[in-house]
Amino acid sequence: MSTDHPVLSLEDVDVHFEKDGGGLNPFTDRPTVRAVDGVDLDISSNDVVAIVGESGSGKTTLGKTAVGLQQPSAGTIKYRGQDIWQAKKWNSNASIPFDEIRRSLQIIHQDPGAALNPNRTVLSSLAAPLKRWQPDLSSEDREARILHFIERVGMSPPHDYAHRYPHQLSGGEKQRVALVRALLMNPDVILADEAVSALDVSLRVEMMDLMLELQSQFDTSFLFISHDLSNARYIAEHADGRLGVMYLGELVELGPADEVLQNPQHPYTKVLKWATPELGVDEGPTEPPIREIDIPDPVNPPTGCRFHTRCPNATDQCRRATPEVTAVDDGTGRHRVACYRSTDEDAYWDSDPLDGAEL
Numbered sequence: 001m002s003t004d005h006p007v008l009s010l011e012d013v014d015v016h017f018e019k020d021g022g023g024l025n026p027f028t029d030r031p032t033v034r035a036v037d038g039v040d041l042d043i044s045s046n047d048v049v050a051i052v053g054e055s056g057s058g059k060t061t062l063g064k065t066a067v068g069l070q071q072p073s074a075g076t077i078k079y080r081g082q083d084i085w086q087a088k089k090w091n092s093n094a095s096i097p098f099d100e101i102r103r104s105l106q107i108i109h110q111d112p113g114a115a116l117n118p119n120r121t122v123l124s125s126l127a128a129p130l131k132r133w134q135p136d137l138s139s140e141d142r143e144a145r146i147l148h149f150i151e152r153v154g155m156s157p158p159h160d161y162a163h164r165y166p167h168q169l170s171g172g173e174k175q176r177v178a179l180v181r182a183l184l185m186n187p188d189v190i191l192a193d194e195a196v197s198a199l200d201v202s203l204r205v206e207m208m209d210l211m212l213e214l215q216s217q218f219d220t221s222f223l224f225i226s227h228d229l230s231n232a233r234y235i236a237e238h239a240d241g242r243l244g245v246m247y248l249g250e251l252v253e254l255g256p257a258d259e260v261l262q263n264p265q266h267p268y269t270k271v272l273k274w275a276t277p278e279l280g281v282d283e284g285p286t287e288p289p290i291r292e293i294d295i296p297d298p299v300n301p302p303t304g305c306r307f308h309t310r311c312p313n314a315t316d317q318c319r320r321a322t323p324e325v326t327a328v329d330d331g332t333g334r335h336r337v338a339c340y341r342s343t344d345e346d347a348y349w350d351s352d353p354l355d356g357a358e359l
Protein backbone atom coordinates (compact mmCIF):
# COMPACT_ATOMS: atom_id res chain seq x y z
CA MET A 1 0.00 0.00 0.00
CA SER A 2 1.24 3.45 -0.84
CA THR A 3 2.08 5.70 2.08
CA ASP A 4 2.39 8.86 -0.03
CA HIS A 5 -1.35 9.39 -0.20
CA PRO A 6 -3.75 10.45 2.54
CA VAL A 7 -5.83 7.51 3.76
CA LEU A 8 -8.91 9.23 2.39
CA SER A 9 -9.06 12.06 -0.06
CA LEU A 10 -12.26 13.78 -1.16
CA GLU A 11 -11.97 16.09 -4.14
CA ASP A 12 -14.73 18.47 -5.15
CA VAL A 13 -17.39 16.02 -4.00
CA ASP A 14 -21.09 16.64 -4.75
CA VAL A 15 -23.94 14.44 -3.58
CA HIS A 16 -27.29 15.44 -5.03
CA PHE A 17 -30.52 13.53 -4.46
CA GLU A 18 -33.64 13.62 -6.54
CA LYS A 19 -36.54 14.36 -4.30
CA ASP A 20 -40.11 13.18 -4.67
CA GLY A 21 -42.45 15.99 -5.52
CA GLY A 22 -42.20 16.42 -9.27
CA GLY A 23 -45.89 15.50 -9.41
CA LEU A 24 -47.35 12.83 -11.70
CA ASN A 25 -45.86 14.25 -14.86
CA PRO A 26 -42.70 12.19 -15.62
CA PHE A 27 -41.42 14.98 -17.87
CA THR A 28 -41.30 17.46 -15.02
CA ASP A 29 -37.86 17.82 -13.48
CA ARG A 30 -37.80 16.43 -9.97
CA PRO A 31 -36.43 18.82 -7.38
CA THR A 32 -32.80 18.14 -6.45
CA VAL A 33 -31.51 18.23 -2.88
CA ARG A 34 -27.93 19.43 -2.90
CA ALA A 35 -26.93 17.52 0.23
CA VAL A 36 -23.16 17.96 -0.34
CA ASP A 37 -21.55 20.45 -2.69
CA GLY A 38 -17.92 20.96 -3.70
CA VAL A 39 -16.30 19.41 -0.62
CA ASP A 40 -12.53 18.85 -0.46
CA LEU A 41 -11.20 16.94 2.53
CA ASP A 42 -8.10 14.85 3.23
CA ILE A 43 -7.86 12.44 6.15
CA SER A 44 -4.40 11.13 7.00
CA SER A 45 -3.49 8.16 9.12
CA ASN A 46 -3.99 8.72 12.84
CA ASP A 47 -6.07 11.81 12.06
CA VAL A 48 -9.23 13.06 13.75
CA VAL A 49 -11.72 15.33 12.01
CA ALA A 50 -14.94 16.41 13.73
CA ILE A 51 -17.67 17.83 11.49
CA VAL A 52 -20.37 20.02 12.99
CA GLY A 53 -23.43 21.69 11.48
CA GLU A 54 -27.17 21.98 11.98
CA SER A 55 -29.67 19.28 11.02
CA GLY A 56 -29.88 18.83 7.26
CA SER A 57 -26.51 20.46 6.54
CA GLY A 58 -25.26 17.24 4.90
CA LYS A 59 -23.00 15.80 7.61
CA THR A 60 -24.30 12.23 7.41
CA THR A 61 -24.27 12.27 3.62
CA LEU A 62 -20.69 13.55 3.62
CA GLY A 63 -19.63 10.89 6.15
CA LYS A 64 -21.27 8.03 4.25
CA THR A 65 -19.73 9.27 1.01
CA ALA A 66 -16.29 9.45 2.63
CA VAL A 67 -16.45 5.78 3.70
CA GLY A 68 -17.80 4.48 0.39
CA LEU A 69 -21.40 3.87 1.45
CA GLN A 70 -22.84 6.61 -0.76
CA GLN A 71 -21.78 7.23 -4.33
CA PRO A 72 -21.09 10.89 -5.11
CA SER A 73 -22.86 12.63 -8.01
CA ALA A 74 -19.55 14.31 -8.91
CA GLY A 75 -15.98 14.47 -7.67
CA THR A 76 -13.74 11.66 -6.46
CA ILE A 77 -13.07 9.77 -3.24
CA LYS A 78 -9.77 8.01 -3.02
CA TYR A 79 -8.56 5.49 -0.49
CA ARG A 80 -4.75 5.58 -0.39
CA GLY A 81 -4.81 6.98 -3.92
CA GLN A 82 -7.27 4.38 -5.28
CA ASP A 83 -10.61 5.75 -6.54
CA ILE A 84 -13.16 3.88 -4.42
CA TRP A 85 -15.90 3.76 -7.07
CA GLN A 86 -13.49 2.69 -9.79
CA ALA A 87 -12.46 -0.19 -7.52
CA LYS A 88 -16.10 -1.25 -7.23
CA LYS A 89 -16.54 -1.76 -10.99
CA TRP A 90 -16.66 -5.44 -11.99
CA ASN A 91 -13.90 -4.99 -14.60
CA SER A 92 -11.72 -2.84 -12.36
CA ASN A 93 -7.96 -3.38 -12.26
CA ALA A 94 -7.77 -1.49 -8.95
CA SER A 95 -4.55 -1.63 -6.96
CA ILE A 96 -6.68 -2.09 -3.82
CA PRO A 97 -9.79 -4.31 -4.08
CA PHE A 98 -13.13 -2.79 -3.08
CA ASP A 99 -13.66 -5.37 -0.28
CA GLU A 100 -10.38 -4.34 1.28
CA ILE A 101 -11.40 -0.67 1.09
CA ARG A 102 -14.81 -1.39 2.67
CA ARG A 103 -13.18 -3.30 5.50
CA SER A 104 -10.79 -0.43 6.15
CA LEU A 105 -13.58 2.12 6.45
CA GLN A 106 -15.97 1.34 9.28
CA ILE A 107 -18.99 3.14 10.71
CA ILE A 108 -20.64 3.53 14.11
CA HIS A 109 -24.21 4.82 13.96
CA GLN A 110 -26.22 6.95 16.32
CA ASP A 111 -28.47 3.97 17.07
CA PRO A 112 -26.12 1.04 17.77
CA GLY A 113 -29.12 -1.22 18.48
CA ALA A 114 -30.17 -1.04 14.84
CA ALA A 115 -26.87 -2.62 13.76
CA LEU A 116 -27.28 -5.58 16.14
CA ASN A 117 -29.52 -8.55 15.38
CA PRO A 118 -31.99 -8.83 18.31
CA ASN A 119 -31.99 -12.64 17.99
CA ARG A 120 -28.24 -13.08 18.19
CA THR A 121 -25.87 -12.87 21.12
CA VAL A 122 -23.15 -10.25 21.12
CA LEU A 123 -20.59 -12.96 20.40
CA SER A 124 -22.51 -14.26 17.41
CA SER A 125 -23.09 -10.73 16.01
CA LEU A 126 -19.40 -9.92 16.33
CA ALA A 127 -18.20 -13.27 14.95
CA ALA A 128 -20.07 -12.95 11.64
CA PRO A 129 -18.08 -10.06 10.09
CA LEU A 130 -14.81 -11.44 11.45
CA LYS A 131 -15.55 -14.81 9.83
CA ARG A 132 -16.07 -13.06 6.50
CA TRP A 133 -12.90 -11.05 6.74
CA GLN A 134 -10.61 -13.72 8.26
CA PRO A 135 -12.14 -17.09 7.29
CA ASP A 136 -8.97 -18.98 8.21
CA LEU A 137 -9.14 -17.92 11.88
CA SER A 138 -10.15 -20.87 14.09
CA SER A 139 -13.37 -20.41 16.08
CA GLU A 140 -11.33 -20.46 19.35
CA ASP A 141 -9.03 -17.68 18.09
CA ARG A 142 -12.02 -15.74 16.85
CA GLU A 143 -13.74 -15.95 20.20
CA ALA A 144 -10.54 -15.06 22.07
CA ARG A 145 -10.09 -11.97 19.95
CA ILE A 146 -13.70 -10.89 20.45
CA LEU A 147 -13.50 -11.38 24.22
CA HIS A 148 -10.27 -9.41 24.33
CA PHE A 149 -11.92 -6.45 22.60
CA ILE A 150 -15.08 -6.65 24.72
CA GLU A 151 -12.91 -6.36 27.82
CA ARG A 152 -10.83 -3.64 26.19
CA VAL A 153 -13.91 -1.39 25.85
CA GLY A 154 -14.64 -1.80 29.54
CA MET A 155 -17.26 -4.58 29.55
CA SER A 156 -16.13 -7.01 32.19
CA PRO A 157 -16.37 -9.95 32.68
CA PRO A 158 -16.30 -10.33 28.87
CA HIS A 159 -17.85 -13.84 28.86
CA ASP A 160 -20.95 -12.50 30.52
CA TYR A 161 -21.41 -9.69 27.96
CA ALA A 162 -20.54 -11.94 25.02
CA HIS A 163 -23.50 -14.21 25.73
CA ARG A 164 -26.05 -11.45 26.21
CA TYR A 165 -28.69 -10.43 23.66
CA PRO A 166 -28.99 -6.76 22.60
CA HIS A 167 -32.05 -6.19 24.85
CA GLN A 168 -29.88 -7.13 27.83
CA LEU A 169 -27.49 -4.24 27.15
CA SER A 170 -27.78 -0.55 28.03
CA GLY A 171 -27.45 2.11 25.30
CA GLY A 172 -23.85 2.78 26.32
CA GLU A 173 -23.00 -0.94 26.24
CA LYS A 174 -24.56 -1.34 22.78
CA GLN A 175 -22.44 1.57 21.59
CA ARG A 176 -19.34 -0.16 22.98
CA VAL A 177 -20.27 -3.35 21.10
CA ALA A 178 -20.58 -1.26 17.93
CA LEU A 179 -17.10 0.11 18.60
CA VAL A 180 -15.74 -3.44 19.03
CA ARG A 181 -17.42 -4.49 15.79
CA ALA A 182 -15.66 -1.66 13.96
CA LEU A 183 -12.27 -2.24 15.63
CA LEU A 184 -12.29 -6.00 14.91
CA MET A 185 -12.00 -5.13 11.22
CA ASN A 186 -8.70 -3.36 11.96
CA PRO A 187 -9.96 -0.24 10.15
CA ASP A 188 -7.98 2.78 8.99
CA VAL A 189 -10.91 5.15 9.44
CA ILE A 190 -14.00 4.96 11.64
CA LEU A 191 -16.96 7.19 10.84
CA ALA A 192 -18.72 7.95 14.14
CA ASP A 193 -22.03 9.49 13.07
CA GLU A 194 -23.75 11.12 16.06
CA ALA A 195 -22.27 8.20 17.97
CA VAL A 196 -22.77 9.77 21.40
CA SER A 197 -25.88 11.89 20.77
CA ALA A 198 -28.34 9.26 22.02
CA LEU A 199 -26.43 8.61 25.25
CA ASP A 200 -27.14 10.30 28.58
CA VAL A 201 -25.06 13.41 29.03
CA SER A 202 -23.13 11.73 31.85
CA LEU A 203 -22.08 8.87 29.54
CA ARG A 204 -21.09 10.98 26.55
CA VAL A 205 -17.73 12.10 27.88
CA GLU A 206 -16.95 8.54 29.01
CA MET A 207 -17.69 7.21 25.51
CA MET A 208 -15.74 9.99 23.81
CA ASP A 209 -12.76 9.33 26.14
CA LEU A 210 -12.91 5.65 25.19
CA MET A 211 -12.94 6.50 21.49
CA LEU A 212 -9.97 8.84 21.95
CA GLU A 213 -8.03 6.20 23.88
CA LEU A 214 -8.69 3.50 21.27
CA GLN A 215 -7.97 5.92 18.44
CA SER A 216 -4.49 6.61 19.72
CA GLN A 217 -3.84 3.00 20.74
CA PHE A 218 -4.81 1.57 17.34
CA ASP A 219 -3.68 4.55 15.22
CA THR A 220 -7.13 4.63 13.66
CA SER A 221 -8.42 7.84 12.12
CA PHE A 222 -11.84 9.12 13.15
CA LEU A 223 -14.37 11.14 11.21
CA PHE A 224 -16.66 12.26 14.01
CA ILE A 225 -19.99 13.84 13.12
CA SER A 226 -22.17 15.80 15.49
CA HIS A 227 -24.78 18.54 15.46
CA ASP A 228 -23.41 19.54 18.87
CA LEU A 229 -20.37 21.80 18.85
CA SER A 230 -19.39 20.94 22.41
CA ASN A 231 -19.07 17.20 21.53
CA ALA A 232 -17.27 17.92 18.25
CA ARG A 233 -14.92 20.28 20.06
CA TYR A 234 -14.23 17.74 22.84
CA ILE A 235 -13.14 15.06 20.38
CA ALA A 236 -11.20 17.36 18.04
CA GLU A 237 -9.35 19.26 20.78
CA HIS A 238 -8.42 16.19 22.81
CA ALA A 239 -7.12 14.41 19.70
CA ASP A 240 -5.30 17.52 18.49
CA GLY A 241 -7.45 17.17 15.39
CA ARG A 242 -9.43 19.42 13.09
CA LEU A 243 -12.90 20.86 13.29
CA GLY A 244 -14.99 21.31 10.15
CA VAL A 245 -18.17 23.36 9.88
CA MET A 246 -20.88 22.47 7.35
CA TYR A 247 -23.61 24.79 6.16
CA LEU A 248 -26.22 23.72 3.58
CA GLY A 249 -24.00 21.07 2.02
CA GLU A 250 -20.77 23.07 1.99
CA LEU A 251 -17.74 22.71 4.23
CA VAL A 252 -17.40 26.41 5.01
CA GLU A 253 -14.56 26.29 7.54
CA LEU A 254 -11.95 23.69 8.48
CA GLY A 255 -8.88 23.86 10.65
CA PRO A 256 -7.16 22.90 13.89
CA ALA A 257 -9.92 22.79 16.52
CA ASP A 258 -8.51 25.40 18.92
CA GLU A 259 -7.73 27.74 16.02
CA VAL A 260 -11.24 27.49 14.55
CA LEU A 261 -12.81 28.08 17.97
CA GLN A 262 -10.53 30.86 19.16
CA ASN A 263 -10.33 32.57 15.83
CA PRO A 264 -13.50 31.64 13.91
CA GLN A 265 -13.52 33.18 10.47
CA HIS A 266 -16.87 32.17 9.04
CA PRO A 267 -19.90 34.06 10.41
CA TYR A 268 -21.75 30.75 10.70
CA THR A 269 -18.98 29.29 12.90
CA LYS A 270 -19.45 32.38 15.09
CA VAL A 271 -23.18 31.60 15.35
CA LEU A 272 -22.48 28.00 16.41
CA LYS A 273 -19.99 29.23 18.98
CA TRP A 274 -22.49 31.79 20.28
CA ALA A 275 -25.11 29.04 20.63
CA THR A 276 -22.78 26.83 22.72
CA PRO A 277 -22.62 28.38 26.20
CA GLU A 278 -20.00 25.86 27.41
CA LEU A 279 -17.49 27.60 25.16
CA GLY A 280 -17.49 30.55 27.56
CA VAL A 281 -18.63 33.37 25.34
CA ASP A 282 -20.44 35.25 28.12
CA GLU A 283 -18.73 38.45 27.12
CA GLY A 284 -20.08 38.14 23.54
CA PRO A 285 -23.30 39.60 22.11
CA THR A 286 -26.57 38.74 23.88
CA GLU A 287 -28.43 38.38 20.57
CA PRO A 288 -27.38 35.71 18.03
CA PRO A 289 -24.99 37.16 15.43
CA ILE A 290 -27.45 36.46 12.64
CA ARG A 291 -29.99 38.43 10.56
CA GLU A 292 -32.59 35.73 9.87
CA ILE A 293 -33.55 32.76 12.00
CA ASP A 294 -35.05 30.68 9.16
CA ILE A 295 -32.89 27.99 7.59
CA PRO A 296 -33.10 28.03 3.78
CA ASP A 297 -34.26 24.97 1.83
CA PRO A 298 -31.42 22.72 0.50
CA VAL A 299 -33.57 22.11 -2.61
CA ASN A 300 -33.28 25.74 -3.49
CA PRO A 301 -30.23 27.09 -1.66
CA PRO A 302 -29.45 30.81 -1.77
CA THR A 303 -27.26 32.05 -4.60
CA GLY A 304 -23.65 33.10 -4.00
CA CYS A 305 -22.59 32.43 -0.43
CA ARG A 306 -25.36 30.18 0.91
CA PHE A 307 -25.17 31.90 4.29
CA HIS A 308 -25.79 35.38 2.87
CA THR A 309 -29.51 35.35 3.75
CA ARG A 310 -28.65 35.02 7.46
CA CYS A 311 -25.22 36.67 7.62
CA PRO A 312 -24.94 39.95 9.56
CA ASN A 313 -22.07 41.09 7.28
CA ALA A 314 -23.42 40.11 3.85
CA THR A 315 -23.07 42.47 0.93
CA ASP A 316 -24.45 42.37 -2.56
CA GLN A 317 -21.28 40.53 -3.65
CA CYS A 318 -22.12 37.62 -1.27
CA ARG A 319 -25.53 37.32 -2.93
CA ARG A 320 -23.99 37.35 -6.42
CA ALA A 321 -20.95 35.06 -6.24
CA THR A 322 -19.72 32.11 -4.14
CA PRO A 323 -16.54 32.84 -2.17
CA GLU A 324 -13.75 30.32 -2.75
CA VAL A 325 -12.21 28.36 0.06
CA THR A 326 -8.99 30.17 0.98
CA ALA A 327 -6.25 29.66 3.56
CA VAL A 328 -6.52 31.81 6.67
CA ASP A 329 -3.37 33.76 7.35
CA ASP A 330 -2.87 32.56 10.94
CA GLY A 331 0.41 30.68 10.68
CA THR A 332 -1.10 27.17 10.91
CA GLY A 333 -1.36 26.64 7.15
CA ARG A 334 -4.26 24.25 7.89
CA HIS A 335 -7.09 26.68 8.58
CA ARG A 336 -9.32 27.49 5.62
CA VAL A 337 -12.60 29.26 5.13
CA ALA A 338 -15.07 30.24 2.42
CA CYS A 339 -15.85 33.86 3.29
CA TYR A 340 -15.05 37.14 1.54
CA ARG A 341 -14.23 38.76 4.88
CA SER A 342 -11.06 36.68 5.09
CA THR A 343 -9.86 38.07 1.76
CA ASP A 344 -8.98 41.50 0.45
CA GLU A 345 -11.52 41.02 -2.33
CA ASP A 346 -12.50 44.57 -3.41
CA ALA A 347 -15.75 43.30 -4.90
CA TYR A 348 -16.89 42.50 -1.34
CA TRP A 349 -15.41 45.45 0.51
CA ASP A 350 -16.70 47.95 -2.11
CA SER A 351 -20.14 46.35 -2.29
CA ASP A 352 -23.30 47.58 -0.50
CA PRO A 353 -24.37 45.70 2.66
CA LEU A 354 -27.68 43.84 2.29
CA ASP A 355 -30.73 45.05 4.24
CA GLY A 356 -30.06 44.82 7.97
CA ALA A 357 -26.39 43.89 7.47
CA GLU A 358 -23.30 45.97 8.07
CA LEU A 359 -19.69 45.57 7.01
Ligand SMILES: Nc1ncnc2c1ncn2[C@@H]1O[C@H](COP(=O)(O)OP(=O)(O)OP(=O)(O)O)[C@@H](O)[C@H]1O
Nearest residue numbers: 017033035054055056057058059060061062227298
Ligand atom coordinates in the same frame (compact mmCIF):
# COMPACT_ATOMS: atom_id res chain seq x y z
N1 LIG B 1 -31.41 9.35 0.37
C1 LIG B 1 -31.84 10.60 0.34
N2 LIG B 1 -32.77 11.00 -0.58
C2 LIG B 1 -33.20 12.28 -0.64
N3 LIG B 1 -32.73 13.26 0.17
C3 LIG B 1 -31.81 12.93 1.09
C4 LIG B 1 -31.33 11.60 1.23
N4 LIG B 1 -30.41 11.57 2.25
C5 LIG B 1 -30.34 12.84 2.71
N5 LIG B 1 -31.18 13.65 2.03
C6 LIG B 1 -31.35 15.10 2.22
O1 LIG B 1 -30.06 15.68 2.16
C7 LIG B 1 -29.94 16.74 3.10
C8 LIG B 1 -28.78 16.45 4.04
O2 LIG B 1 -29.12 15.35 4.86
P1 LIG B 1 -28.10 14.73 5.93
O3 LIG B 1 -28.81 13.63 6.65
O4 LIG B 1 -26.82 14.42 5.26
O5 LIG B 1 -27.89 15.98 6.92
P2 LIG B 1 -27.34 16.00 8.41
O6 LIG B 1 -26.56 17.24 8.56
O7 LIG B 1 -26.66 14.72 8.71
O8 LIG B 1 -28.70 16.12 9.23
P3 LIG B 1 -29.19 15.34 10.54
O9 LIG B 1 -28.26 15.78 11.64
O10 LIG B 1 -30.60 15.82 10.73
O11 LIG B 1 -29.09 13.87 10.21
C9 LIG B 1 -31.28 16.84 3.81
O12 LIG B 1 -32.05 17.85 3.19
C10 LIG B 1 -31.89 15.47 3.61
O13 LIG B 1 -33.31 15.53 3.60
